[in-house]
Amino acid sequence: MFKKLFLLILLLGLFNHTSHAQKRIGIYSLSTISSKSGHLFGLDSDYNGLFRAIPAYCVDYFSNNADFITIDRKNFQLIENEREIQKSESFMDGYVVGQGKSEGVDLICQSVFDVDTYSLIIKILDVKAEKVLCSSDKKMDKNLFGIKDLKQQVTGMLLEISSKCFENEIPVVRVLETKGKKARKVLIAAGSNLRLRSGYKIEIYELVNEKIGNKTISRKNTISSGEILKVEDENFSVLEIYEGNEKLLELLNNNTPLFCKPTTN
Structure with missing residues (x-):
């Protein structure tokens, strides 16, 4: 009791x-x-x-x-x-x-x-x-x-x-499919909870710290881009990569933290 x-x-x-x-x-x-x-x-x-x-x-x-x-x-x-x-x-x-x-x-x-x-x-x-x-x-x-x-x-x-x-970034989780030295599909930690849809264009980037004088400023360095192939559930989506495939695979294999965001470009 x-x-x-x-x-x-x-x-x-x-x-x-x-x-x-x-x-x-x-x-x-x-x-x-x-x-x-x-x-x-x-x-x-x-x-x-x-x-x-x-x-x-x-x-x-x-x-x-x-x-x-x-x-x-x-x-x-x-x-x-x-x-x-x-x-x-x-x-x-x-x-x-x-x-x-x-x-x-x-x-x-x-x-x-x-x-x-x-x-x-x-x-x-x-x-x-x-x-x-x-x-x-x-x-x-x-x-x-x-x-x-x-x-x-x-x-x-x-x-x-x-x-x-x-300070809410969308992480790239891991590679799902490769072709040679290229990443073809990746898993991202965002889905219907962030109102993403199949067909949305996505930009993948890394956060780079630049020291300017006494200040350290973070900037987003674009790595690759793709399109949401499938929204799996509330938390995950499958992204098909069509640009920057080799660099993306290299960084993910080196466990570099990568993030993404929707874009219309």
């Missing part, structure tokens, strides 16, 4: 520890800005109709991560109240943080589309520190039909943010 009671207390303690470790992240509506004029458009902007999926992609991404309690604020009229007044982006950052405090969130995911540069910016704001924790800025790839692989581009940006803000 005592052992069962002790086990119950231990499990409750672990549960409470996990719960306290979770961060409350609020996903806010997309806003559009003109970098030339500094004008922030309202929620009824023509561009917002095109990009209304972006906050939904952010909700989908973070809600699948056990580190976060995701709060969807897609209907929050953040910009609507200010749309007739030209405000700077830095003003809006402070305005958003103020709203986050009133709603009790730890982090805010804010997306902004620049109509002049056709670029998307996704920011993570730390509510308590009242600052931008990290961000990803990308000029959207286009084709004849409009934006190319929007979900893949947004997913890639969110994975970059996870790496910058929360």
Whole structure:
């Protein structure tokens, strides 16, 4: 009886520890800005109709991560109240943080589309520190039909943010198939949990530390690229390599830590 009671207390303690470790992240509506004029458009902007999926992609991404309690604020009229007044982006950052405090969130995911540069910016704001924790800025790839692989581009940006803000890299696990001195297929430690899909293009890189003066700065050195052949489950996918096959096999045989990220290139 005592052992069962002790086990119950231990499990409750672990549960409470996990719960306290979770961060409350609020996903806010997309806003559009003109970098030339500094004008922030309202929620009824023509561009917002095109990009209304972006906050939904952010909700989908973070809600699948056990580190976060995701709060969807897609209907929050953040910009609507200010749309007739030209405000700077830095003003809006402070305005958003103020709203986050009133709603009790730890982090805010804010997306902004620049109509002049056709670029998307996704920011993570730390509510308590009242600052931008990290961000990803990308000029959207286009084709004849409009934006190319929007979900893949947004997913890639969110994975970059996870790496910058929360130090979450996607490791290359091991080689699955070779041909001579070339790696043909590899296993990566990411799957449906990170919303990857078959056909997604993937870039493989190593982290290289460069010493500049008194500082050591890490950079991503691209090794090879490929395409997801199969998403096996929540945690793993099979990647087919079509560039940099020999170098990739050499590094993996030498147990060099390698990582990967989605790309549209």
